[in-house]
Amino acid sequence: MELTKKVFRTEEAKRAYYDKRNELRRTEEFRAKRRATRDLVKNREYCRDYYERNKERELQRRKDYRNDPKNVQIIKDRSREQYLKSGKAKGLEAIKNLTDNYIKNLFTSKGNLKCKDLPKEMIEAKRLELLIRRQVLDEMTPQQRKKLYKERYLAKNPNAGKDYRNANKERLKEAAKLWKQKNKEHVREMQNLWRKENKERLRALERERYHKNQEKFVEKNRKFREKNRDKLRIKSKEFYAKNKEEINAKRRNITPEQREHINALARIATRKRKLLKKEKQNEQRN
């Protein structure tokens, strides 16, 4: 900033003055740069000291510069340019274009091979393989892609799923409970569907379970009947009263073979009862 304004007699004089000043500035700039490169260490130290002395002021200046809406686009462009110049962008471009150097690097990065050892045909074959892989990924649906990535991850870390489940056991349980509460009807439908589909399997499993623990079940049943004899009698009477006609109709439709079987069972039951009576009587006499 100029503190005082210069006054010129003519416009030519004014132009001449400014031209001369600009030239001087240019040369001065060049000289300054040269000086800076010559005394790099000195300059660095000076800058560091200066920054420490005026830290707060500098930070504030930077903040103001960034927050100014005029400079937003400038900063973006500058950062973009810097990114394009950087090695990261070049590397990404190489991956995108599948350059020779990138493919050579794939072969040479793990192992003792050198670039000069690689035949051109192999590089081209590898490039085609990678191209096909990319095309396949493009054609996949997002779900298929997700599945593939999951499989790849699990192939590298086979215990990843178990570890995650063990670490978040309680959280997952709570989440499952909440989900079930929210989607009660859906869960019921799914359960019914599963039962319908696996009906025979379930029956077989129940049969197996019963045969394994038959004695236990029979005893349990006997105990239950002893305890709740009166209740069961009332219930059976009620049931008979309700479904009298159906039961009688079923009785009428029994085949002679079934009749014989029922009679035989009844005979066994009466014999047992008689035997029990006799035993009781003998005990009383003794």
Added chain:
Amino acid sequence: MNNVTELRNQLSEIFYGLRAKTVDHRDASQFANLAGKMISSAKVQLEYYALRKEQPNIKFLVSEDGKTKPAINIPVKTVSTGKKK
């Protein structure tokens, strides 16, 4: 596919088939897997000979003319062709 050139031709056919949607992407991925394995096996062979500082004619990398493509420029002690550097 006895050769890298044949493998490459096959791969290019499949790639164009994929683009034209005449080849299923599952089949293509399986083929790419297989090709990758073949290439990696050839790489292992190359590595082995590079460590031994030999330059034999690997059948997989030999073209129809009977030459490896391109010539592998390894500093060699014993060369199969008889030339010396």
